[in-house]
Amino acid sequence: MKEIHTRAPTLEDYAMMRRVHDRACKAAGIEWHGARGQQLAKFIAEEFAMGNRDEESLSEFAVWLVRRRKASAVLTDYRVDISVYVLH
Secondary structure, three states: OOOOOOOOOOHHHHHHHHHHHHHHHHHHOOOOOOHHHHHHHHHHHHHHHOOOOOHHHHHHHHHHHHHHOOHHHOOOOOOOOHHHHOOO
């Protein structure tokens, strides 16, 4: 189950998440306001809420996500469990 942190994002946090989103959209050549862009925004917000607040880390995950997904494989309720990718 996802652990959600209760600290509300600051203006700086929102700006950082926007930079991450813009960077990933540009890297994958997707429109930020399209279906894939919206899914990416949701992914970034969920990662942030789970405690991943490092811009570089969020960027790496976001770029990885958009590069591995094909436009035809977009789902309306897409969830990512990145915990399986943690190296032990």
